[in-house]
Structures are given as C-alpha cells and as structure tokens.
Amino acid sequence: MSNQIALVTGGAGFLGSHVCERLLAEGKDVVCVDNLMTGRRENIAHLENQAGFSFVETDIRDGLPEAGAHEVWNLACPASPPRYQQDPIGTLMINVIGTANVLTAARRWGARVFQASTSEVYGDPDVSPQSESYRGSTSCTGPRACYDEGKRAAETLCFDHIREYGMDVRVVRIFNTYGPRMDPEDGRVVSNFIVKALEGHPLELYGEGHQTRSFCYVDDLVEGFFRLMRNPHPLDGPVNLGNPREMTVRELATIVLGLTSSSSPLVNFPLPVDDPLQRRPDISKAKAELNWWPTVSLEDGLQKTIAYFAAQVEARKVAS
16 A cells, blocks of 8 residues: 555545645645535646546545545535535535545555534534534534534544544534635635626625624645644644634625725625524634644735636636
C-alpha cells in the first residue's frame, strides 16, 4: 500500500476540489471520488491532466474504490439547504451509509480519516458563540433534519470507530464558508447575493435578514483542514473552523451590493422552518491546538469570490 495516496470523497465539490488541489501540491497521489450530485467536473478540470490525479464517478453509499489510500478525506454531502432538501433521504444516507463505508475502508487500509462535519449540528443555538462542548438544539423532524441529523450521526460513527477500533479520525465542524468554485445555483446566501447583484435581480432576505452568520473564506478553512490532518496527533473531539466575525444577513447583502456597485433591491420573505437565527463559532480550540485562525478579511474574500462569479455569469450569457 502506498503511503502517498489520498482519497477525497466529494472531491469535485466546492471544498473537495480545493482539498484535491492542496494534496497534489503536497506531492500526494489523489483519487477524487464524486457522484456529481452537487459536485461539478469543471471544479477539477484544471487537475485532470496532472500526474497523480484520478477521478472516479461513484457514490460512497455503494462503497469506495479499492485505492489502498493512507488517508481518506470525507467531504461527500450536499451542503446547501435547497440541494439537500431535494433528496432528503439520499442526503441522510450519504451521511450514514456513506460515512460507514468510508470508515470501514479506512480501517481496512489503516488510513487516517478526515470527516467534514458542520455547524448545523448545533441547530438553532441558544448559546453564542458555539463551542465544541455545546450539544446543540436541533429538530429531528424538520425539513433540515436530513442534513443536521445526518451529520450528527456521521460524527457518532466516527467517534464510535475511534473508541472501538482505535482509528485516527479527525472531525471538523465547518461554519459558513464561501469562495471560488461555489455553485452559482446552490442556493447559499453568499452565492445567491453575488449572482443576483451581478445580474441586477432582487436580493432575497428571509425573516428580514436579521439572522446572523459568520463567513469564512475557503483558503482559511482549507488551511485549518490541513493543520488538523498534519498535526502529529488527533485532537480530543471535534474542532470548530470558521470566522468569528458575526453579522446579520442584511449587513452581508449591503456589503455585496457595495462591492458589486449593484442597484438590486432587497425583498423580504418569511423565515424558513428551522433556519438558525444565530451562528458564530468559538474557535478557541483551533487557536490553542492548531495555531489557526482566519486571516482573510470578508471584504477581500468577497472581492475574489465576486470576480469568480462575474466570470461564471458572463460565461452563461455567452452560452445562451
């Protein structure tokens, strides 16, 4: 078994493609696995001719290819509410059956595992900021439960494998992340606002935009991933990665309008069921144990993201 093979599930997705890119830069052979449910081949097009990179179109619910990897990065799962609510049962099963398959294969290979969890495990929190010790306030019956509870179940599988088999599994709880290679149509707030501002369409605020979020640029997040995976020893329990700068969704809309010089109006809609009213990470653990914190300002990150989406919008105009 090679000690230089990294298998990335969800590798054609927004975050997965950045992980594949970084692994190749480290000199790893990368096996990118994706069913293209929400991943996109264009995200990895610049990698497909690189030595050491291979793409396998398959679904982790059906098992993993026999790559014999020394590390497995599990980033396979739709992450935007409109996308995962289109196939809620499938989303839950990706998290449960898919993660079980990842752990089974990794145990067989003796591989280290990275598990991408989410701040959504905290649900609609009644404490702020949210630390890893907070157990959350989630609904197991609402329309978001397929994702929230799916990720909670995936974490349970990970920590049971650590306790039962002594596996090296490292779990990150990701707070709202944005940047190049987001799908323009994935329904997340940053991509929604930027694309609509660029196209001159109204920006939709739910619940008048008073709910808060904390936005982390993708390069900062991926740096945190690698600091965790390259740490000599696993941390005890999961670790939050995100930007603690908290703002209302309405404030984000105003910033996007300013950076895009857009005159798009703001329109209000009712708040969706179970939409969290507050989201802010406590990153004390990442600071203390990984020497990690975000360094890219929201304004700088948004400028880079706007440039990416501007090219996407222009390409769609040309194609039509």
